[in-house]
Amino acid sequence: MSAQAETFEHSHIFLGADHDRNARRVWFVIALTAVMMVIEIGAGTYYGSMALVADGWHMSTHASALLISAVAYLYARRQAHNPRFTFGTGKLGDLAGFASAIILMLIALLMAWESFLRITHPVPISFAQAIGVAVVGLLVNLASAWMLKDDNAHHGHSQGHYHHHEHHHHHDQGGHVHHGDHAHSTHASDNNMRAAYIHVIADALTSVLAIAALLFGSIYGWLWLDPLMGIVGGLIIAQWSWGLMKSSGRVLLDVVPQEADLQDEIRSALETGGERITDLHVWQVGPGHHAAIVALVTPQPESPAFYKAKLAPVTSLSHVTVEVTQSAAA
Missing domain, CATH: 3.30.70.1350 (Cation efflux protein, cytoplasmic domain)
Incomplete structure (x- = not known):
């Protein structure tokens, strides 16, 4: 498209600001979390610990949230000037979020049910190995939290959310106006950043709960404590999924924003x-x-x-x- 034609075109890149410099860090946090989550789920299944499985799946919730944002950002960049997206690609994250929330809700319910069965029919647990994996999981969560907090302190932007660098303010005779970067975008990013940070801290707490359940289980022989943490973990993920389904569903259905x-x-x-x-x-x-x-x-x-x-x-x-x-x- 020529420069002259672009002057009369509207930007429909409804994103935010300051994403590019943070992209590498986001992908690193995603990779670190994804690897740890697979290890925790695998180890929890192998060593018989539902608390560890729950911790792994809970870790997957914020890994998927970050991944959705990062992939949506890439896709939005690629499709930024595709006129068939009449209002741009800004809702892509909500669509992906809604889909992942449904999947995670099913996983949460299955996990809670499996945990309930294990309370009635205990399974032998390899405590020492499971505790070791849970401790590594906790360290990964703390490292991720440090990275997210560090980014927030320096830039005040969510690296997880897709953004843009447009600085347009268009008027045209057809009655449209387009603003570029807004103070509100920064505010939204801060909220996303806070949500991501809180999620990682919640992850760290489930790791602590898993370690506690495994420790008490190994010392006192309370085998029911581990599957109980599995149920708690399942309910936490279900609640998160339900909240995400509601918030993303509202955006997808064009509900008037509050x-x-x-x-x-x-x-x-x-x-x-x-x-x-x-x-x-x-x-x-x-x-x-x-x-x-x-x-x-x-x-x-x-x-x-x-x-x-x-x-x-x-x-x-x-x-x-x-x-x-x-x-x-x-």
Whole structure:
């Protein structure tokens, strides 16, 4: 595409900022976590420890979350200028998240059921080996947490989330406006960063629980303690999956976003004089990016650019279409 044509094109890359420099670190955390998770699940199965299996699968939840974000980022980059994605590829992470949440929910339920069976029919556990693997798992979690926290302190951005480096602010006669990077994008990234960090800390806690269950089991012969931790781990993963299903499902179904009551913000920004909004649609097109279609009636119509200028303070709006109709004179 020529430079001149690009001037009139709209960017539909509804992502964030500062991803590229963090990409290598994310992939390292993903690889480290994935390898450890496979070892824990394999060792837990071999040594008869459901607590270790639960810890491994719990580790897979944040590994998959990071992987989804990283892969979605790559795909979004590749498809960034594909016009068939009418609102860009920002929802890809939500689609992948919803799919992985369903898979992990099934795994969690199967794991809890298997653990329940083992309480009634105990299986011999190789305590020393299982404890050793759980300790290594804990160290990996702590190392991952340190890396995520270190990144947050330096850059204030989630390396797990897909981002962009566009700095456009387009207007056109058709009634569209496109903002580039926003303060809101940074805020969204901070939230994602915090979520990733909290998830790794939760992982570390399940590792501690697994170690405790195995230690007490080996000292006092409480074989039921290990499968009990398996049930607890299964329930934790099920709860995480359900939360992810709800949040990603809401985005996929274009439910009006709750953050900062965007509808109210838009109404208060536009309905200042004789203007009255007759139809308003707001939905999320990517992390920290929203689109809106506004139909308004006013006695003295102005150009769409006039109304879009009024919406400029609403930073999380990345794509706005305004329709203006003149009302009958009073």
